[in-house]
Amino acid sequence: MSEITLVSKEGTKIQISSQFSNLSGFIHNILQDYQQNEDISLASVSFINLQMILEYAVHHNFQVPQPPRCPITSPNIADNVSDPWDAEFVNRLNEDQIIDLVTATNFLDMKSLMDLCLAKIACMFKYKDIETLRKEYGITEEFTAEIEEKLKSDFPWAMEAESND
């Protein structure tokens, strides 16, 4: 069996090598009882996401690439992945597209691409102070002075470690 047919949420069919099962646990399981010329319906994956997923799979030659660095060490995703193409791929997506892609990869059980997207979101949080994060994500709820004090007393060890810089 060399090719399989994936059907997106919108009903669009895409043919792809069955090697895609190396990257996706969902497809791997389906191929256990797959009959030729059968369509594989991906009810939770839109056509746009499916195209992106296939682009990623084809670039990596259907092999699982090196995972991103964990924990990440820099707010720049390019410093945390071994293949610069991965950084370019994920950098051209906006926040909502990344989250859609995470949901789609979760459905397809594609850990490698999911980790890449999660690492990208983590990069958005890295080395940012509280106020910047609140501003960027439109968080208006504020802690009262008492809660702020409690927060500081919850993690004194972390604060202490940080102040040793």
Add this chain to the structure above:
Amino acid sequence: MDTIFTISFSVGLPKTSSTVCFNCHKKIQRSEIRVSKKKYDRQLYFHLPCYTPEHNLFILVSNLTIDLDENSGLIFENWLNSWNSHFLPPDPNISIAWNKTKSFEVPKCKRLRLLINVFEFLTYQDICCNLASVSKEFYEISWNNYLWGALFQRDFNKLCEGNECRKLYIDTFFNCCTRCGISSNKYIRCTLLKRIICKNCFESKSCELLDKNTIKRVYGINTKYLNLKYHIGNNGNRRLCYKFLVEAAVKERRGMIKNKVVQLLSDKYGSNHDMTKIVSSIDTNDMDQIRKTYYKITYHPKISNEIPYESYKMIYSAIRNGGLNFARLSKIYDLIKKDFP
């Protein structure tokens, strides 16, 4: 601290028609399905279609008290399935409060898991010092047992069982040596790592401090590629870093460049080409031959003796130095043409 919001209520057929729906203020007839829910110290009643659960969560049947006959049971089942179709069933390993959210536009159940998975890519400093104070939701996540269990496994390479992963993480963090993981009374608090190192490890060679120039001389790699943090030396001019950190960073960089070169060669010449095979077999852990002092470095013998190709020497050197640019790549391709006509 870990709390979980669940949806629980009673559903049944009223014995009298004297109760009034809290939502539409009309009487609930005997034949109509009635939802009763206690709020504070008040008992509230609703028609089933008038009732909206207070949290956007999957409803577990085990949390409900159901007293219905067969027909009304089917109606209720349809209502329940319709509500639950919007949400993921809860993960039994995750317990967390569901707060109001204002940023990512994601359903709340998915959002929680998403954020926990994102936090797993961050350090404890990021989580505790910055993110915990951003919002109530992030604060709740910063106490999540599942998250700390994952961090514990990642940082200490051990499984954490039970409900006190956070406590265990802190205990291990404070009392165990960064290098050997053993708790010791004699230790040095290392400001660069913000962790402790036991005296035995501290006196070993791997904890030697190297400055930027030495790193360049020993490993032949530009320090800008390594993403390292440095101590400021006593005289204020030298930037110092522990040898084991440098070696880990060097290994990672070389591994990355090697993979990149192998990928490029496979794309250009195919994975069966001799040069692709030779480069794939390079061991990036063993690229430095260090003599008695760091000042006398020789290249790996493989370069000069075993494989005579000029192109190989250049590739080996590029991997060892952790740098690969377009000009160098063109030269490599030219040399491969000469070596493999």
